[in-house]
Amino acid sequence: MAGAIIENMSTKKLVIVGVILLFFQAFSFMVGGPTTAVHYLATKCVDAAKNHQSTKWFMPWGPNQCEKIRTFDEAMAKKIEANNIVFAVHIPLPNMEMSPWFQFMLVILQFDIAFKMHNQIEDGALATVDVGLAYRDDMLSEWTEMAHSLEQRKLNCNFTTTKTYENEGRYYECELLPFMEVGSVAHKYYLLNIRLPVHERKKINVGIGEIKDIRLVCIHQNGGFTQVWFAMKTFLTPSILIIMIWYWRRITLMTRPPVLLEKVIFALGISMTFINIPVEWFSVGFDWTWMLLFGDIRQGIFYSMLLSFWIIFCGEHLMDQMERNRFSVYWKQVGPIVFGSFCLFIFDMCERGVQLTNPFYSIWASDVGTELAMAFIIVAGICACLYFLFLCFMVFQVFRNISGKRSSLPAMSKGLIFRFKFLMLVTLFCAAMTVIFFIISQVNEGHWRWGDHTVQVNSAFFTGIYGMWNLYVFAIMFLYAPSHKRYGDQSSGQCIISDTGANSGEDIQLTTTITHVDGPTELYKMTGKEAQE
Incomplete structure (x- = not known):
């Protein structure tokens, strides 16, 4: 056999x-x-365009860096509207570059939201994000747009202390939000420009609390x-x-x-x-x-x-x-x-x-x-x-x-x-x-x-x-x-x-299967003695 x-x-x-x-x-x-997880704090850049539809890319640092503000209080003092603020994040950090060996790029988002009695987060609040992604392969060339989208993310935040005036300024504990995933890392530098457009009549970004900062975590495979x-x-x-x-x-x-x-x-x-x-x-x-x-x-x-x-x-x-x-x-x-x-x-x-x-x-x-x-x-x-x-x-x-x-x-x-x-x-x-x-x-x-x-x-x-x-x-x-x-x-x-x-x-x-013959059922019904006959 x-x-x-x-x-x-x-x-x-x-x-x-x-x-x-x-x-x-x-x-x-x-x-x-x-894998590698890198944390980024978005830089607040000022967009001077009146129609808020500027095609300019805002760089958080470097030779052509944008005009920056530290806090929203500074923006109010300078009479800068929320629609003129762009959150800019450069990936990777200064003096570094991305590599195709990283394979993918997964970015998650977190809002730093301060509690205010007159501006609390409403139940089921949605944050509308106008985001653009650009890339380049050297520090001198112009940015090339890779993607642009208007997205919504539901805020799931908890305030762990009593909501009183004494606790104003404390931060909500907000869940991290899915933000972006790119299936390849073919370029050396990436730039994210994020806007939070506000429109009272259309209820866009209304009831989302007082956003202080935007943080990102970029996850990619270790090269x-x-x-x-x-x-x-x-x-x-x-x-x-x-x-x-x-x-x-x-x-x-x-x-x-x-x-x-x-x-x-x-x-x-x-x-x-x-x-x-x-x-x-x-x-x-x-x-x-x-x-x-x-x-x-x-x-x-x-x-x-x-x-x-x-x-x-x-x-x-x-x-x-x-x-x-x-x-x-x-x-x-x-x-x-x-x-x-x-x-x-x-x-x-x-x-x-x-x-x-x-x-x-x-x-x-x-x-x-x-x-x-x-x-x-x-x-x-x-x-x-x-x-x-x-x-x-x-x-x-x-x-x-x-x-x-x-x-x-x-x-x-x-x-x-x-x-x-x-x-x-x-x-x-x-x-x-x-x-x-x-x-x-x-x-x-x-x-x-x-x-x-x-x-x-x-x-x-x-x-x-x-x-x-x-x-x-x-x-x-x-x-x-x-x-x-x-x-x-x-x-x-x-x-x-x-x-x-x-x-x-x-x-x-014990091992492979039955003989490739016709009538396998009948073969299994035979005993050893009958098979010999």
């Missing part, structure tokens, strides 16, 4: 392979590095970590591609057609290769703002393939299941996975798709969008947990099937069962880590939108999970490849342990 490598390789060699994979797994956790991350993907891409080609070549050397599990393993290798391909290298030289969206799509495809694979992988090892080696058997389990992945894609397009043209758009900016996003995160987390519980139930069924036959097996067969059980436990561990990573990434995505930049510490976990996926796919293709010692037998594609010593007449299938 055509046994797999996991059946025919010696225990010593398997241990060596396992230790090597464990070493690479530990290394993938160590290469993780944090050194990006280089390590690209190097990691560059190394893993040919590794998975080579093992995938080697695996499929061994399958095609068999005179029988490939069975379902072999096809699914190969498809898993293709999806892993797709997510591995380091197209991010091009983002260093090109202004590809769609890279974040493309990365989400690739990860969604891999999630869909990996979760489907685990269902089929466990199902094909259920010896009591009468029908196997047919994809249609698993449509009830795989269908919801594909549908859920499609919903993830639609949700992602609702935000990052729009951000391709308007980086200031955020689904978290409105109450409806926030409720929808939070509901989506909660439902996605619940579905991920339910999937893991169902997978645990399938693994339990597989172990129960094997345990019912183990007592009558010879010592060699019990050794193969141990290998198989260990691999199933590793699979369950990978599934648990994947579900945890998915939930954390979704929650962190929400926190990022709200400005909780402390989530940056999870990048080591991200590289560790990414390395785990690659090592798991590598191990599956290696261990389930047909052994070169068994090419001569073309009758089956499974490892069947026959308990001839105990004359039990039962066969146990």
